[in-house]
Amino acid sequence: MKLVNNRNIITTFTKGDIFSKLSYLIMGLSNIRNGQVIKGFIFAAIEALYIAFMAMMGNHNLHMMRTLGESTQGMVYNESLGIYEVTKGDNSMLILLEGVMTLVLTGAFLATWLFSIYSGEKARSARALGKRASSFLEDIKSLANENVHFLLLSVPVLGLSIFTVMPLIYMILMAFTNYDQDHQPPGNLFTWVGIKNFFTLLSTGDRLSNTFWPVLGWTLIWGFAATFSCYFGGMILAMIINSKGIKYKKFWRTVFVITMAIPGFISLRVVSTMLGERGIINVLLQQWGFTEAALPFLTSVTWARVSVIVVNFWIGVPVTMLMVSGILMNIPGELYESAKIDGAGPVTMFRKITFPYMWFVTTPYIIANLISNFNNFNPIYFLTGGEPLTLDYFKGAGKTDLLVTWLYKLTKDSNDYNLAATIGIIIFVISAVFTLISFSRSGAMKNEEGFQ
Amino acid sequence: MNRQNKIVIGLNLDKHLYGVIAAILSAISLFMPYISIEEEKKSLVAACMELAGQDTFSRSYLFVYLTMFFASVSAVLAVVSFFKTTVALVKIWQSLQAISTVFWGLLMFSTRTICKAAGLSGNFLNRNLGYGYWLGFVFSFVALLLVMKVTRTNRGYIALTVLGAIWLFPILWIVLTAFRAEQGYYVGYFIPHGFTFDNFINLFTNNSVLPFGRWWLNTLIVATCSCVINTLIVLGTSYVLSRTRFAGRKAFMNILMIIGMFPGFMSLIAVYNILKGLGLNQSLMALIVVSAAGAAMGYHVSKGFFDTIPKAIDEAAIIDGASRLQIFLHVTLPLSKSIIVYTVLGGFLGAWSDYIFPSMLFGDKQSSYTVAVGLFWLTDFKRIDTYYTQFAAGAVVVALPIVILFIWLQRFYVEGLSGSVKG
Numbered sequence: 001m002k003l004v005n006n007r008n009i010i011t012t013f014t015k016g017d018i019f020s021k022l023s024y025l026i027m028g029l030s031n032i033r034n035g036q037v038i039k040g041f042i043f044a045a046i047e048a049l050y051i052a053f054m055a056m057m058g059n060h061n062l063h064m065m066r067t068l069g070e071s072t073q074g075m076v077y078n079e080s081l082g083i084y085e086v087t088k089g090d091n092s093m094l095i096l097l098e099g100v101m102t103l104v105l106t107g108a109f110l111a112t113w114l115f116s117i118y119s120g121e122k123a124r125s126a127r128a129l130g131k132r133a134s135s136f137l138e139d140i141k142s143l144a145n146e147n148v149h150f151l152l153l154s155v156p157v158l159g160l161s162i163f164t165v166m167p168l169i170y171m172i173l174m175a176f177t178n179y180d181q182d183h184q185p186p187g188n189l190f191t192w193v194g195i196k197n198f199f200t201l202l203s204t205g206d207r208l209s210n211t212f213w214p215v216l217g218w219t220l221i222w223g224f225a226a227t228f229s230c231y232f233g234g235m236i237l238a239m240i241i242n243s244k245g246i247k248y249k250k251f252w253r254t255v256f257v258i259t260m261a262i263p264g265f266i267s268l269r270v271v272s273t274m275l276g277e278r279g280i281i282n283v284l285l286q287q288w289g290f291t292e293a294a295l296p297f298l299t300s301v302t303w304a305r306v307s308v309i310v311v312n313f314w315i316g317v318p319v320t321m322l323m324v325s326g327i328l329m330n331i332p333g334e335l336y337e338s339a340k341i342d343g344a345g346p347v348t349m350f351r352k353i354t355f356p357y358m359w360f361v362t363t364p365y366i367i368a369n370l371i372s373n374f375n376n377f378n379p380i381y382f383l384t385g386g387e388p389l390t391l392d393y394f395k396g397a398g399k400t401d402l403l404v405t406w407l408y409k410l411t412k413d414s415n416d417y418n419l420a421a422t423i424g425i426i427i428f429v430i431s432a433v434f435t436l437i438s439f440s441r442s443g444a445m446k447n448e449e450g451f452q
Numbered sequence: 453m454n455r456q457n458k459i460v461i462g463l464n465l466d467k468h469l470y471g472v473i474a475a476i477l478s479a480i481s482l483f484m485p486y487i488s489i490e491e492e493k494k495s496l497v498a499a500c501m502e503l504a505g506q507d508t509f510s511r512s513y514l515f516v517y518l519t520m521f522f523a524s525v526s527a528v529l530a531v532v533s534f535f536k537t538t539v540a541l542v543k544i545w546q547s548l549q550a551i552s553t554v555f556w557g558l559l560m561f562s563t564r565t566i567c568k569a570a571g572l573s574g575n576f577l578n579r580n581l582g583y584g585y586w587l588g589f590v591f592s593f594v595a596l597l598l599v600m601k602v603t604r605t606n607r608g609y610i611a612l613t614v615l616g617a618i619w620l621f622p623i624l625w626i627v628l629t630a631f632r633a634e635q636g637y638y639v640g641y642f643i644p645h646g647f648t649f650d651n652f653i654n655l656f657t658n659n660s661v662l663p664f665g666r667w668w669l670n671t672l673i674v675a676t677c678s679c680v681i682n683t684l685i686v687l688g689t690s691y692v693l694s695r696t697r698f699a700g701r702k703a704f705m706n707i708l709m710i711i712g713m714f715p716g717f718m719s720l721i722a723v724y725n726i727l728k729g730l731g732l733n734q735s736l737m738a739l740i741v742v743s744a745a746g747a748a749m750g751y752h753v754s755k756g757f758f759d760t761i762p763k764a765i766d767e768a769a770i771i772d773g774a775s776r777l778q779i780f781l782h783v784t785l786p787l788s789k790s791i792i793v794y795t796v797l798g799g800f801l802g803a804w805s806d807y808i809f810p811s812m813l814f815g816d817k818q819s820s821y822t823v824a825v826g827l828f829w830l831t832d833f834k835r836i837d838t839y840y841t842q843f844a845a846g847a848v849v850v851a852l853p854i855v856i857l858f859i860w861l862q863r864f865y866v867e868g869l870s871g872s873v874k875g
């Protein structure tokens with residue numbers, strides 16, 4: 001009896017009857033044979049639709065993807081009319097997009113195929129046990145119960161496939177083409193170039209790699225500086241507000257939370273205008289007698305780099321403060337009391353109790369924060385826009401540009417999509433490495449039975 | 453007199469003596485060089501005499517007078533409190549010492565103005581402040597710290613006040629600018645010379661150049677729709693991932709994690725082309741659809757929350773014959789008020805501050821702009837001089853409702869945030 005229930009994708013075929021075997025070719029046959037007529041016909045219809053699609057368009061799409069188009073748009077002399085006519089060439093971008101779409105559809109079809117076999121087998125085994133296979137109506141009803149995940153995940157999965165997965169595959173493939181400024185469809189074709197883009201970006205001695213490595217370096221410095229400054233700043237602020245003897249805690253918290261509630265682009269644009277050469281901060285500093293000439297907050301390299309970190313501190317500290325407040329209250333009060341009896345001062349208590357506890361609880365948060373800071377678009381783009389620019393860098397990139405803002409500029413301003421995609425993949429690799437570190441750390445923690 | 457034996461309830465007299473000494477030293481530094489201009493050194497007292505002797509009067513002189521006044525009065529009170537130690541007296545000394553320290557600090561910001569007004573020196577810089585000033589300031593501060601120790605007041609107040617002032621400074625500036633009557637980006641002063649509501653009125657009436665009302669409405673529509681849709685999607689996804697077990701669940705979560713590691717806007721150009729194919733480009737619908745499509749990525753926080761709801765509740769409901777969907781709608785959701793508010797708030801705020809995608813989507817089609825794109829466009833270097841005050845007014849109009857909403861619902865936000873750490 002058990003054998004009947006435990007067939008997998010291979011044994012369903014080898015041990016199945018002729019209907020089971022045939023349903024690998026004609027989807028839904030097994031369902032029809034075992035009493036699930038409507039379901040079986042739906043499977044068959046899906047297969048028919050897919051085959052029709054492949055025959056009419058899909059096949060062609062995949063075929064075109066091999067070269068990404070051959071005929072360039074051009075002018076051809078039309079002898080009968082005696083004029084030059086524009087001939088419509090291939091559009092590499094659309095070819096790639098259609099190809100990716102076909103691939104995603106094929107993936108979806110394969111998933112349906114697997115599901116149909118699983119479903120057919122389930123119907124068969126139900127019949128073999130002498131039960132009746134569930135009717136179509138019952139299947140629909142099961143969506144609200146044991147199959148609720150199909151109901152609730154269908155919309156997210158559909159949305160993610162169309163607007164996230166498909167574009168992502170498209171962009172990943174783009175990293176292996178030469179879709180740059182000089183190869184813009186529809187006027188020009190672009191084509192596959194293998195890993196050439198990675199090679200130019202990472203290793204050759206030209207402008208591009210001379211831009212990439214310093215930008216990567218600054219991205220890492222920025223990520224660590226931004227994460228840890230906000231982390232410690234927020235922690236200290238939370239400790240001050242939560243300490244005994246501070247009244248109106250809610251008021252103080254609100255004072256700092258206001259910066260967090262204002263949409264980022266507004267507060268950053270405001271601060272950016274304040275830090276300009278004729279901005280209010282420079283005006284006031286001169287009026288108050290702190291400096292004779294305007295300070296180059298956003299125009300000199302070092303100043304600008306410090307400025308973005310400080311402004312990010314201004315925005316980021318309240319977030320950490322709120323988050324840490326909750327955790328601080330969870331630290332057992334007895335720890336502090338016994339420490340006090342042993343004569344520990346506030347600094348010792350912080351070093352020996354508060355900090356180890358916080359560090360233990362928040363390590364995954366810190367790493368997640370680090371990753372999001374590597375990709376922190378807003379502070380850089382709205383404050384400096386990546387400036388100050390430099391002649392040492394590839395066009396458009398500036399000294400405060402992170403990899404993401406550079407990526408954005410490459411997409412939006414200079415249309416070097418292949419480079420943008422390559423950088424995107426490199427960012428992915430960096431994030432993946434840090435996530436793996438985080439995983440191994442939190443795995444170790446789970447075995448530790450909490451803070452000791 | 454033997455101080456060790458003196459005990460006053462409510463006070464900690466260990467450091468009282470040092471506090472008194474610091475206050476006295478601070479007062480003594482009034483006679484030490486305050487400024488040194490062209491080799492000539494002047495004490496604060498001398499400067500005070502000189503200013504008083506002048507015919508002209510400037511409001512900035514008050515800083516000098518008041519610093520002197522409060523420094524001496526707090527020193528006197530310190531001495532008095534030393535001989536007649538009562539709680540009330542020490543508390544009065546404490547507040548006077550605080551005011552005195554504030555004035556010492558303000559002097560740093562106003563000396564240049566004072567010198568100018570008095571015709572002492574045109575280009576005074578703070579590095580010309582004499583050591584008397586710095587000693588006075590530091591001693592005053594030390595005295596404040598010590599007296600707070602005496603009264604057992606938390607010294608955190610000092611840090612909070614200073615930090616709070618710094619934190620609110622840019623916000624104060626933008627609010628003042630929004631009400632400023634004088635147009636233009638560059639003004640040489642902090643507090644406007646004239647106040648007006650015109651900036652706000654222009655924002656909503658001057659539609660041909662600056663359709664801010666339209667932008668605001670666009671954003672409100674997008675924010676409302678997408679916060680409703682996104683919340684449904686996020687809650688549905690996280691409920692399924694938290695409460696049900698099905699084949700491919702782990703794989704689904706891993707795929708979401710991997711997708712999340714790519715920078716989000718890397719694929720915007722492809723999304724743009726897909727939207728074009730669907731005929732949705734340059735419409736608000738596109739914003740709603742795209743944000744809903746990616747909403748499931750943010751399931752972590754609410755999944756972490758659902759994980760904490762005891763499974764026994766579900767099991768009891770199943771025994772009573774409830775379906776999974778009924779459990780979700782009638783049992784789990786009513787228990788999850790804080791996480792619902794958190795998700796709604798997040799979706800709503802996200803729509804207001806999203807810049808990258810709308811800016812790429814709408815290009816120069818101004819009538820479809822959201823406030824983020826529109827306000828950024830106003831601060832372009834070509835327009836900033838003309839529109840700076842309107843930009844400020846727009847920023848206030850956008851930020852105010854959100855700040856109120858945020859402060860009102862802060863509790864839920866905190867719960868959500870600490871939930872994200874657990875998971």
